[in-house]
Amino acid sequence: xxxxxxxxxxxxxxxxLGQIVNSNAQWLSSQxxxxxVNVLYHQVVxxxxxxxxxxxxxxxxxxxxxxxxxxxxxxEDDATKQVVANLLNKSLYVHEDTMKEIxxxxxxxxxxxxxxxxxxxxxxxxxxxxxNAAGMAPGVAIHENETTWVLLPGVPSEMKSIMxxxxxxxxxxxVGVDATIHSKMLRFIGIGESQLEHDLQDLISGQTNPTxxxxxxxxxxxxxxxxxxxxxxxxxxxLRETEAEIERRVGQYLYGSDxxxxxxxxxxxxxxxxxxxxxxxxxxxxxxIDQLITIPGASEITKGSVVCYDTEVKSGxxxxxxxxxxxxxxxxxxxxxTLAVNVADKLRSSIGISFTGVAGPSEQEGQxxxxxxxxxxxxxxxxYAKEFHFNGDREGIRNRAVKKGFQLLYQMLTQ
Amino acid sequence: xxxxxxxxxxxxxxxxLGQIVNSNAQWLSSQxxxxxVNVLYHQVVxxxxxxxxxxxxxxxxxxxxxxxxxxxxxxEDDATKQVVANLLNKSLYVHEDTMKEIxxxxxxxxxxxxxxxxxxxxxxxxxxxxxNAAGMAPGVAIHENETTWVLLPGVPSEMKSIMxxxxxxxxxxxVGVDATIHSKMLRFIGIGESQLEHDLQDLISGQTNPTxxxxxxxxxxxxxxxxxxxxxxxxxxxLRETEAEIERRVGQYLYGSDxxxxxxxxxxxxxxxxxxxxxxxxxxxxxxIDQLITIPGASEITKGSVVCYDTEVKSGxxxxxxxxxxxxxxxxxxxxxTLAVNVADKLRSSIGISFTGVAGPSEQEGQxxxxxxxxxxxxxxxxYAKEFHFNGDREGIRNRAVKKGFQLLYQMLTQ
Numbered sequence: 164x165x166x167x168x169x170x171x172x173x174x175x176x177x178x179x180l181g182q183i184v185n186s187n188a189q190w191l192s193s194q195x196x197x198x199x200v201n202v203l204y205h206q207v208v209x210x211x212x213x214x215x216x217x218x219x220x221x222x223x224x225x226x227x228x229x230x231x232x233x234x235x236x237x238x239e240d241d242a243t244k245q246v247v248a249n250l251l252n253k254s255l256y257v258h259e260d261t262m263k264e265i266x267x268x269x270x271x272x273x274x275x276x277x278x279x280x281x282x283x284x285x286x287x288x289x290x291x292x293x294x295n296a297a298g299m300a301p302g303v304a305i306h307e308n309e310t311t312w313v314l315l316p317g318v319p320s321e322m323k324s325i326m327x328x329x330x331x332x333x334x335x336x337x338v339g340v341d342a343t344i345h346s347k348m349l350r351f352i353g354i355g356e357s358q359l360e361h362d363l364q365d366l367i368s369g370q371t372n373p374t375x376x377x378x379x380x381x382x383x384x385x386x387x388x389x390x391x392x393x394x395x396x397x398x399x400x401x402l403r404e405t406e407a408e409i410e411r412r413v414g415q416y417l418y419g420s421d422x423x424x425x426x427x428x429x430x431x432x433x434x435x436x437x438x439x440x441x442x443x444x445x446x447x448x449x450x451x452i453d454q455l456i457t458i459p460g461a462s463e464i465t466k467g468s469v470v471c472y473d474t475e476v477k478s479g480x481x482x483x484x485x486x487x488x489x490x491x492x493x494x495x496x497x498x499x500x501t502l503a504v505n506v507a508d509k510l511r512s513s514i515g516i517s518f519t520g521v522a523g524p525s526e527q528e529g530q531x532x533x534x535x536x537x538x539x540x541x542x543x544x545x546x547y548a549k550e551f552h553f554n555g556d557r558e559g560i561r562n563r564a565v566k567k568g569f570q571l572l573y574q575m576l577t578q
Numbered sequence: 579x580x581x582x583x584x585x586x587x588x589x590x591x592x593x594x595l596g597q598i599v600n601s602n603a604q605w606l607s608s609q610x611x612x613x614x615v616n617v618l619y620h621q622v623v624x625x626x627x628x629x630x631x632x633x634x635x636x637x638x639x640x641x642x643x644x645x646x647x648x649x650x651x652x653x654e655d656d657a658t659k660q661v662v663a664n665l666l667n668k669s670l671y672v673h674e675d676t677m678k679e680i681x682x683x684x685x686x687x688x689x690x691x692x693x694x695x696x697x698x699x700x701x702x703x704x705x706x707x708x709x710n711a712a713g714m715a716p717g718v719a720i721h722e723n724e725t726t727w728v729l730l731p732g733v734p735s736e737m738k739s740i741m742x743x744x745x746x747x748x749x750x751x752x753v754g755v756d757a758t759i760h761s762k763m764l765r766f767i768g769i770g771e772s773q774l775e776h777d778l779q780d781l782i783s784g785q786t787n788p789t790x791x792x793x794x795x796x797x798x799x800x801x802x803x804x805x806x807x808x809x810x811x812x813x814x815x816x817l818r819e820t821e822a823e824i825e826r827r828v829g830q831y832l833y834g835s836d837x838x839x840x841x842x843x844x845x846x847x848x849x850x851x852x853x854x855x856x857x858x859x860x861x862x863x864x865x866x867i868d869q870l871i872t873i874p875g876a877s878e879i880t881k882g883s884v885v886c887y888d889t890e891v892k893s894g895x896x897x898x899x900x901x902x903x904x905x906x907x908x909x910x911x912x913x914x915x916t917l918a919v920n921v922a923d924k925l926r927s928s929i930g931i932s933f934t935g936v937a938g939p940s941e942q943e944g945q946x947x948x949x950x951x952x953x954x955x956x957x958x959x960x961x962y963a964k965e966f967h968f969n970g971d972r973e974g975i976r977n978r979a980v981k982k983g984f985q986l987l988y989q990m991l992t993q
Binding site for chain 1 (some may be wrong): 588591592593594595596597598599600601603604605606607608609610611617618619620621622623624629633636644651652653654655683686687689690691692693694695711712713733735739857861862863864865866867868870871872874876877880881882883884885886887888890891894895923924925926938939972973976
């Protein structure tokens with residue numbers, strides 16, 4: 164199979180000043196991945212002809228396909244077409260039909276055209292015009308010296324419109340893409356990134372198609388499997404075998420794939436088993452129940468929650484005995500267990516989960532920042548609580564506590 | 579003024595596959611702009627040592643300051659420190675204190691450490707450790723051959739924490755930034771972006787230093803003022819005059835500046851007036867109280883909340899009379915008022931706020947998606963409720979309801 168190596172270049176001072184995020188590079192990269200094109204580099208440079216020339220020349224030296232976004236506008240600064248033309252020893256000319264369209268636009272809207280607008284109608288000698296249904300400046304595509312260039316406006320809606328209407332077609336034809344890339348995410352809970360990688364080390368380093376990439380973030384670990392083949396069916400088949408081997412080794416930590424989330428999985432399991440759940444939340448302040456309620460259909464399994472941030476709410480509405488508060492304190496296993504039982508009782512749900520601990524910034528009742536108890540009570544069984552020590556700032560600790568709560572529920576529900 | 583030229587390099591296949599957007603480059607660029615550093619390039623490259631070496635060498639040849647995000651994790655792929663060390667002819671060593679912290683983390687959480695975790699404790703010979711309060715891998719800073727390198731994890735929360743705690747300080751010291759850009763955000767509530775822009779049109783188009791940029795998002799409107807001068811004092815002086823003119827015109831909508839948030843402002847006003855607050859949340863599911871509790875010091879003014887997602891919780895724990903539920907329904911002014919009064923009563927706080935409505939995806943009791951009542955009760959006064967119709971999907975409607983709740987409280991507290 165032919166390998167096509169690509170890079171995506173963004174032009175614009177607003178990117179370098181951090182005023183906007185380079186969402187164009189993300190969108191183009193994800194679309195090119197689906198075509199089987201390897202995007203190996205992104206670059207961003209400002210509206211400066213010398214630096215643009217350097218960046219374009221570097222790209223030409225290493226890439227089969229170069230997509231440039233930005234610098235096609237009417238202002239003095241907009242130099243993308245001129246710089247590429249210079250690099251390819253070509254000249255620019257005014258495309259008459261485009262020029263007429265621009266003139267018509269100005270007439271129809273009662274605006275006066277400035278001489279600069281002519282720039283938007285310029286094409287590189289020997290290039291192909293890519294129509295822009297969403298705006299004024301057309302895209303420009305040219306294949307020269309074994310490199311394919313696609314020049315696009317920086318406005319995302321125009322960029323996408325041009326690519327979808329003719330840009331991807333041009334690329335497929337010119338670079339002869341004939342492969343399909345298929346990706347699948349496997350989602351794990353209860354295993355660290357390094358442990359997962361350790362258990363799969365030989366697979367990860369031994370395989371190139373499919374590739375196996377561990378990813379961490381948001382308190383979870385995932386693996387991205389990516390295969391490349393002539394057809395989608397072949398690509399999927401190639402994944403299946405690797406996936407089975409991964410499941411054989413670390414399947415006990417696997418909870419889902421692709422767009423699955425732990426929260427939705429927990430909700431699904433609660434529904435399956437006919438449970439309803441309520442939470443008593445101190446440091447997490449409602450974040451656990453909020454994440455459940457984010458999922459449509461939560462009303463089938465969620466009653467609600469008592470956010471017992473103040474001790475008075477723990478002892479009042481949730482009736483944690485003074486004896487526990489005085490001898491064990493609010494950050495204790497006993498308090499967590501009682502909260503879990505009592506919130507389930509008060510809100511008439513079959514499961515109660517509780518969170519109590521120290522989110523910081525300062526310690527509380529002599530307990531260190533990051534110390535958290537999570538209590539779980541299920542329908543007539545004995546309640547239990549687990550102790551954790553989370554790192555991070557106030558928000559990090561609260562997020563980790565909530566994620567851990569979902570993890571404990573998942574384990575309980577799948578035992 | 580000394581010119582400092584910088585570039586930001588992102589490492590990671592997930593960027594090149596378009597799975598995530600390079601928000602790190604945006605954040606760093608905007609922060610560096612505020613320091614008066616010129617960011618001239620962004621680059622992104624995958625976890626490939628040869629390509630990383632080429633990209634880093636190019637950066638070294640043209641930039642005074644290079645910030646790299648990603649590639650500091652524990653896996654085989656994570657090669658940023660090794661590649662930079664090779665380029666600088668330095669070796670890596672294990673930083674013992676960091677190693678101990680990592681080991682402790684694993685012990686405290688009952689996890690087993692894999693040999694890979696050692697990588698996260700490695701530093702480049704002669705480098706400075708930048709502490710990571712939000713995660714495991716510290717940042718690494720080194721100044722060598724007239725170039726300053728700052729190596730950061732790819733996880734945005736960790737990257738930001740490291741930069742704010744010591745990274746920017748290191749940069750200021752090393753590269754001796756001496757031009758100052760000063761920015762100030764003015765934050766508004768209760769006025770739309772187009773109205774604000776209309777009221778300030780002549781200022782916005784007439785001024786270049788300071789610049790005046792209206793921004794909208796998250797249910798609010800802001801104005802970013804930016805001035806550039808030799809010293810911070812001069813830059814601040816330049817802002818003051820423009821700010822005064824803006825206040826003169828639209829000051830009645832101004833609630834704060836810079837990092838002020840409406841939520842924190844409401845909390846401050848509650849403290850000032852000696853109020854405490856509880857919420858009764860149906861469709862918002864705890865998100866209102868969660869946003870208050872996000873702010874350190876919330877315990878002074880927040881008792882807690884009852885998340886009454888299920889009608890049974892509204893009628894049971896919060897004692898909304900059956901008569902209201904049967905004749906008016908849960909999505910009604912009467913229900914909202916009763917919830918606000920009763921949650922304040924149950925949780926013994928001086929203010930109660932309630933949210934009841936239809937978040938979607940489907941209508942409820944014949945009420946359309948987006949219809950929301952917010953009820954407010956203050957200490958012995960008559961409760962009241964307001965009706966809203968929010969656009970958007972489930973998440974959008976829930977977020978708008980919460981934001982509107984804070985806006986109503988702000989208006990009530992500043993009347």
